[in-house]
Each structure stands twice: as structure tokens, then as C-alpha cells.
Amino acid sequence: MAAITEPAKIGRLLRDIDGYGGTSVAIAYFFKILPYVFTRPSELRLAEWTEIDFDQKLWTVPAGGSKTRKLSEQPLLVPLARQVEGMFRELRQVTADSRYCFPSTRGKSRVISNEGALAAAQSWIQQGRIKPARNENNRQHAP
Incomplete structure (x- = not known):
């Protein structure tokens, strides 16, 4: 997705995300939380409830739990x-019976798929709610 730098467009995107009408609560919250945490989407998709510390207001991504941290012995601390x-508290009310914060609709022992998130983003593109990023050759990147 192209970087959005204008405050009005950022606000519109966040409102569009809030208005997501898909069937997966996990995907809806995934998109709501992602702009705030600045992690890789895969790190967020794989988040487990044991990593979320509500008292400290901290998410601890385990060492080796991300592409850039594979060789690191230090966890990533996300305020x-x-x-x-x-x-996260709202989401927990719905998904607390899963070890994952973002369980799949196909089973609580699995996380939402990358494809499911991409499908939601694709539907926004088709509806004209967001515009896909383009590379230097004017080719569309996958959202």
C-alpha cells in the first residue's frame, strides 16, 4: 500500500478500517490495530495472548519471532x-478461548491467514476505498 502522509487521508483510512464489514472479527481488529503498532503484519497476525501485558501496556514479540529479529536474542517490546x-481488550472478549489474538475462522488453533487479510484489502481496493501502491515501473504491489 502506498504511504499516506496527509492527515485527512489518514483519518479517512482509519474510518474505513473501522467500518470494515467483513465476517471475521479477527481480521477487523487486525486492521484496526496494525496502524498503531508499526510491526510487520506477520508479527501481529501471530500475536498470542501470553505476549500481551495489559498491566504494563506492552506487547512482547519473542526473540526470533520476526523476520528482522531472527538472529536477535532480545524480544521486541511494543508499547x-x-x-x-x-x-485488544475488546478483541479478548471474543477470542480469549484461543491462544492467538487473531484466530482463524477455520479453527481457534490457527491464526488468520495472510490470504484472508489480503482478500479484505483487495475488497477495499475494488470498492475504491484505498488505492494500491505502485512501484517504479508503475506496477501494482499486492496490498
Whole structure:
């Protein structure tokens, strides 16, 4: 996706995300939380409830749990803004019976798929709600 730098467009994108009408609660919250935490999408998709510390307002991504941290012995510490903490608390009410924060609709022992997230983004593109990023050859990147 292209970088959005204009405040009005950022606000529109966040409102569009809030209005996501898909069938997966996990995918809806995935997209709501992602802009706030600045992690790789795969790190967020794989988040487990044991990594979320509501008292410390902190998400601890285990060492080796991300592409850039494979060789690191240090976990990635992601502070949770009050908005994100609130979203995680809401999500937990729905998905607490899974070890994952973002369980698949196909089974609580699996996480939402990359394809499921891409399909949601593709539907936004088809509806004209977001525009896909383009590379230097004017070819579309996958969202």
C-alpha cells in the first residue's frame, strides 16, 4: 500500500478500517490495530495472548519471532497506546478461548491467514476505498 502522509487521508483510512464489514472479527481488529503498532503484519497476525501485558501496556514479540529479529536474542517490546489496549481488550472478549489474538475462522488453533487479510484489502481496493501502491515501473504491489 502506498504511504499516506496527509492527515485527512489518514483519518479517512482509519474510518474505513473501522467500518470494515467483513465476517471475521479477527481480521477487523487486525486492521484496526496494525496502524498503531508499526510491526510487520506477520508479527501481529501471530500475536498470542501470553505476549500481551495489559498491566504494563506492552506487547512482547519473542526473540526470533520476526523476520528482522531472527538472529536477535532480545524480544521486541511494543508499547500499547490506550486505544490499542482498548482494542485488544475488546478483541479478548471474543477470542480469549484461543491462544492467538487473531484466530482463524477455520479453527481457534490457527491464526488468520495472510490470504484472508489480503482478500479484505483487495475488497477495499475494488470498492475504491484505498488505492494500491505502485512501484517504479508503475506496477501494482499486492496490498
